[in-house]
Structures are given as C-alpha cells and as structure tokens.
Amino acid sequence: MVIKLIGNKIAEARKKMGMSQAQLAEQISISPQAVGKWERGESIPDMVTCCRLAEIFGVDLNYFTDYIDMPASSLGSVQENAPLPGTHIESIPVAPANRQNHFSGSNLPQSDFAGVIAHKSTFNGSALRGSDFSEADLTGSIFKVSDAREANFYKTNLTGCTFSILNLAAASFNESVLLRTEFSKCDMTGVKFSNLELQEVKFNVQELKGTEFHNCVFNAVRFKHCDLRGQCFDGQQFIDVSFDKTDLTDVTFRDATLKNITFIAPFALTNKYYKSIKTICFDGAKMDKLTYAKLKGWGADLANVTLITR
Template identity: 55%
Template sequence: MDTKILGGKIAKARKEKNMSQAQLAQLLFISPQAIGKWERGESIPDIVTFNRLAEILGVDLNYFSENFQSADVETVFKMAIEGAGDNEQTEQEVENFSRSSEQQLLTNFSGSNLSESDFAGVTAHKTKFKGSALRGSNFAGADLTGSLFSGSDVREANFDGANLTDCTLSASDLSDASFNKSILVRTEFSKSGLTGAKFTGIELSDTKLTMTDLRKTIFEDCIFDGVDFTYSDLRGVCLDGQTFIGVKFHNTALNEASFKGATLRNVSFRSPYALTNKYYRAIQTISFDNAIMDKLTYAALKGVGADLSKVTVK
C-alpha cells in the first residue's frame, strides 16, 4: 500500500466533508498531528481506526486501498494481528478494543458539526454534545438518558417523544426546539435560550428550568411536578389550565403571567429580596382567575396581595 496515496485519499475525503484535521481527530480521540502524519504518508491508521474513519468520512472501507482493492486493507488487518504473536488471543483483544473505542466515539460528539442529523430512535446514554452544531437535528423517540448538551446550537431540534431523563441542557440555544410528549425527569435546563421552544403534553418531574428566559417559551397541557423555576423570567407567559405540584417560583419574574384555570398545590412564590412595593405590584399583575388551589398556596399568595377573588380553594 502506497502510504502517500492513502494519505491523499484521507485528505480528500476529509475536505469533502468540510472537516478540519482537528475536528476529525476529536471524533477519533487522537491528536491532530496524527491526522497530519497520515495525510503526509508518514504513517497509517490501524484496522480499528480504518473502520471508524470510513464511517465518519462516509466512504466504503475499500476506498482507502489502492485501486479500491480490499486485499490491501485486509493485509493491514493481518499485519496488525500477526505482529502480536498469538493469533486467537489478539483477535479477541482487537475485538474488545474495537468495541471500547466505538463506545467512546459514539458517546462523545463534542465539537461536531451535526446540523440536521438523524438521531431518531437511537439509544445513546450519557452522550456528550459540548460545543456541537445540532441545528435542526432529529432526536425524536431517542433515549438520551444522562446526556449533556452544553454550549451547543440546538435550534429547531426535534425532541418529540425523546427520553431526556437526567439530561443537562446548559448554556445552549434551544430556540424553536420541540418537546412534544418528551420524558423530562430530573432534566436540567439552565442559562439556555428557549425562545419559541414548545413543551406540549409533558409531565415535567423534578425538572429544573433555572436562570433562563422563558418569556417566549410555549407550555401547553403540561403537568409541573417538583419543577424549579428559580431566577427565571416568566413575564407574560401563559400557563392556563396546567397543573403545578410542589413547584418553586423563587426569585422568578412573573409579571403579567397567566394561571387561569390552573391547578396549584404546594406551590411556593418567594420574592427576590424583601417584600417591596414593586414585588407586591408584580404579584398583582398575575391572573389566577378560575384557578384551583390548596389552602397553603392560597394563603401564601393572599399574603403578598395576589388577586384571588375568582379562585377555588380545595
């Protein structure tokens, strides 16, 4: 196998994917210098890396051999396993290493350009998307338990029916993302952009929506159980007809918010600092018309001057 020809093929496929050496190296968990050596013909990947490289670059494995003959790649494989001595033992080691490497690769997509990618229905626990481009990607029905989305562009992504249990979505742009019937259990949204994001038909359980601007976020037909809205901005948000159990609105901006026909039980409203005239005026702008409350929630709101004239206490 001519290593310079192989290097040229790798470089060509990489550039056609609009991918830098650094980006490719990150996906392979190696150094950018290693990619440079391959492309200059100074070294070649091992067989495990060949397989993953073909997958990332979207080419057939035979693409890397001269004249597209598979014999050359097979030769590399044989050299890799024969050099270790015991053939049977080495094959097992190669298989174990392959599985381990693939698992690492498949659970870390940090820094990747994956706009409009199709992840629908996949099972990918504890996957990392840090600084990733995921605009318009489809995660519908995916099981993403324990995954991390941090500092990423996730605009217009589809999370309909996705399992986001124990996921963290922080400092990310989730504008216009869809969360229809998603599973949100101990899910954490913090310091993220949710303009135009839509949460429909969901039970949010022990979920955190903290330090986030939610003024243009859409909530419809939701149950909020143990949800924490601390330090978030909910001014003008419509929450009519929805259910709130054990919810914290601590240091939360709620001016002009609407809870018409909502059910509130054991809900806590706490002022930013002291009970100032400004805070009283803000509470008075919230509509609780036709809402149903337990006695403790009613008493807490009555104590800060909320208009509860059309509230039912049960």
C-alpha cells in the same frame, strides 16, 4: 466554574496566536473590554461568537468545553474526518446503554438520531440544528455550548439530561420524558413543551418569556432566577413547584391547578415584588389553602379562585 474555564481557553488560544485583546476584539467587532470579561470569567460569548472565535483560532467548538488541557500543538489543526455541513446521517448504530458516546465538536445539522439508545452521551460545542432525536433514549446525556435550534425531541427520553448554555430556539419537546432534566442559561425563544409531565425539572437563570407550554403537568419543578413575564400557564397543573427569585409579572394561571406552591422573593419582599404578584391572573384557578393564603397575603387578586379542600 464553566464560564471561567471557557475564558481560560479563549485567553490561551489568543496568546498562542500572538494577538492582543484589542486585536481579537477588532476581528469580531466588539470592545476589548468584552474580551477581557470573557477571559476573567465575568461573561461568556454567545454561540455565534464562539463559532467566529473557533474560525479565528483554527480550532473546533469542542476546544472551548474540553476541560482536559489541549496540547499546544493542536491549536490551528483541522479535523481531518469532520463531517461536512448539512451532512445527513442515514443510519446511526444503536449503542449499548452503558457505553458513553461522544459527539463533542461535531458538525451534525439535520442529523437523524431518531430511535437511538445513547445513554450518557456528550454534545459539547456541537452543531445540531434541525436534528431529529424523536423517540431516542438519551438518559444522562449532556448538551453544552451547542447549536440545537429547531431540534425535534418528540417522545425523547431525557431523564437526567443537562442542557447548558445552549441555543434551543424553536426546539420542540412534544411528549418528551423530562425527569430530573436541567435547563441552564439556554436560549429558549420559541421552544415548545407540550403534552408532557415535567418531574423534578430545573430551570436555572432562564428567560422563558418566549417559551410555550401546552397541556403540561409541573411536578416538583423549580424555576430559579427565571424571567417568566407574560407567560401563559392556563389550564395546566402545578404540584410542589417552586418559583425562586423568578419574575412572574403578567403571568396567567387561568383555570390552572396549583398545589403546595412556593414563592421566594429576590432578597426581600419589596414593593416591586408585591406589584408583580398583583399582575398575575388566577381567574378560574384551583388551589390549596396554603398557596391561597400566601398569595392573598401579598395582595394577589383571588376573587375567582376555588379552594381545594383535599
């Protein structure tokens, strides 16, 4: 499990430095119990804390996500050729589509990746804040434990990409290609998805209250263990979408189209779940008969809904 592996890395580096959990906790102003939870794989530090840990241990951010054992002699070493903060890359070569590119542990804020072809690239523990990936082809790439705040993914091909434990706050996905793309445990505050179709996309353990969706088509999308409270999906299309153990309190689907939608309650149908369904607004929505029957059975207000007969 990724969280456990990261915890092991923290414990290994702490012991190499000859520090106790209490001493490490004091340096980053948290409780020793929190450090213990990290090392046992019960929780994970956020991006800012990871940066602080890297400073204390004298390693780069890639150390926490490198699954290959790092030699003990490398602890405390400094990358000699690491890019300086704020470096702007004027030209990045276009790589062959079958070659893997590794940008893990890189310091590349506000970098220009526009138009590149970089299939199966890895961005683990990378600083990418404000970087421009517009019209790039990143098919099969992995973004993990990185800072990608305010990144621009305009018309970017993100087919088969994974975004995991990532800070994506205020990133933009306008007209992006999202096919079998997965978002898991990311900070998506202020992220904008607009003018695109999400196909077989997965949102796992995501808080999406502060995420914006405009003019989107959701096709075979799965929301699992997500927080969608207060989300606005007005006027958008949903086909074969699953809301699996997801909080839909106060969500609006005004004038939206819903076909073959699955709602899976957490553990069991409780009064709390019924109450949350009743808060959803479907005014002016269109839906198929089966979706209508499910929602009606749970007490949803469907007074202004139109049935789709074909």
